[in-house]
Amino acid sequence: MLGDAVLRHRTRVAEHSARIEGEVASRVKSEFISNMSHELRTPLNTVVGFSKLLSEHGRRHLKDDEIVQYATLIHDSAGHLLAVINDILDISKIQSGKYTLDASEIALDQVLQISIASLELMAAEAGVTVETEIATDLPMIRGDSVKLRQVFTNIISNGIKFTRSGGVVTVRAFRMPDGSTLVEIADTGIGMSEEDVKIALTPFGQVDSSRARWREGMGLGLPISKSLIELHSGQLSIVSEKDVGTTVSVVLPSRHSVTALNQNDDVRLGVRNDERFAPAI
Ligand SMILES: Nc1ncnc2c1ncn2[C@@H]1O[C@H](COP(=O)(O)OP(=O)(O)O)[C@@H](O)[C@H]1O
Ligand SMILES: [Mg+2]
Structure with a gap:
């Protein structure tokens, strides 16, 4: 009987900690998704929007400084995306122990x-x-x-x-x-x-x-x-x-x-x- 009680207690403790872990994981996950949507979609929208404008140059007759400005915005946004993606790759490699250093x-x-x-x-x-x-x-x-x-x-x-x-x-x-x-x-x-x-x-x-x-x-x-x-x-x-x-x-x-x-x-x-x-x- 004592054995049963200990077993039940352990099961409860395990369930409790699994629930807490699940809650933390889902909080981090939802925060991650909202971060991702900001960090990836904002620059992607810039790339999509301004490259479309540039591709319509024939019809829009953009001025030189507008072209430079749009290209700069696309370049900066793409650089930002690259940095975010590199960070995500880095952390996943670090977490899986597959990271190499060039010493x-x-x-x-x-x-x-x-x-x-x-x-x-x-x-x-x-x-x-x-x-x-x-x-x-x-x-x-x-x-x-x-x-x-x-x-x-x-x-x-x-x-x-x-x-x-x-x-x-x-x-x-x-x-x-x-x-x-x-x-x-x-x-x-x-x-x-x-x-x-x-x-x-x-x-x-x-x-x-x-x-x-x-x-x-x-x-x-x-x-x-x-x-x-x-x-x-x-x-x-x-x-x-x-x-x-x-x-x-x-x-x-x-x-x-x-x-x-x-x-x-x-x-x-x-x-x-x-x-x-x-x-x-
Ligand atoms: N020097 C600092 N002063 C105050 N808060 C900081 C500082 N460095 C980091 N933080 C806090 O820690 C968080 C995580 O920093 P970091 O891992 O570099 O990510 P990120 O810069 O992408 O937000 C930041 O968002 C900020 O809230
Ligand atoms: Mg930082």
Whole structure:
């Protein structure tokens, strides 16, 4: 009889947790579908609409500047679609353990400078200043420079995206006593509560859907970044306070402690990463 009771109890617990899991899954799923519909359909509508206009040039006699404007809109929208699709492919490869890194010796300061330079325009448009404090004695690290650029571009662009005009994003990088490198990206932006941070690190999680819609995105940047850093045997952590700002810290080990990187890759290897759609530029 005791056995029966335990069994019934276990069944109830299992049913309960299955129900909760189901509820979370369906919430994430419906949020994902509404995000998808915004992130994919808006740019697709632009592509469809403006390419139709261009194709009717014979009848419409478009002016040169209109043609350039429509082509630019199509190009930007297609670029956005590509980025969204790449993010979705990335997260699914990461989740299935089929992600590969191309490891080489890299100078992190260069990776950071390139990431910052690519966001200059975005920062200028947002009225946000990007400051740097990058030590000159950073050790070389072993890693995938394209992936690390993706990580830092995403974190710094978040800093810019979620900071109001007049705010500052500071990128610091220095060598730790144990030979690892610490990179901190600190902003004076809208910040997040502790719970928000957890949501932000969950795939497709956006802290507050209404606010997130104010700033577009799929909620994949941070989970991908965290996984990519962990594939480098590093760590990514976030400290944030609402209305004060956010600091994202990334620790990357020195190249001596990650000599296993390539060997691990072979184990994980399945789908090569260059299967991703490569940007045409
Ligand atoms: N620096 C930041 N300050 C405040 N909120 C942030 C910051 N970075 C990320 N977030 C929150 O975390 C969410 C997820 O970020 P991310 O994974 O990069 O996805 P996305 O940028 O596509 O929304 C963002 O939508 C935002 O709500
Ligand atoms: Mg982002």
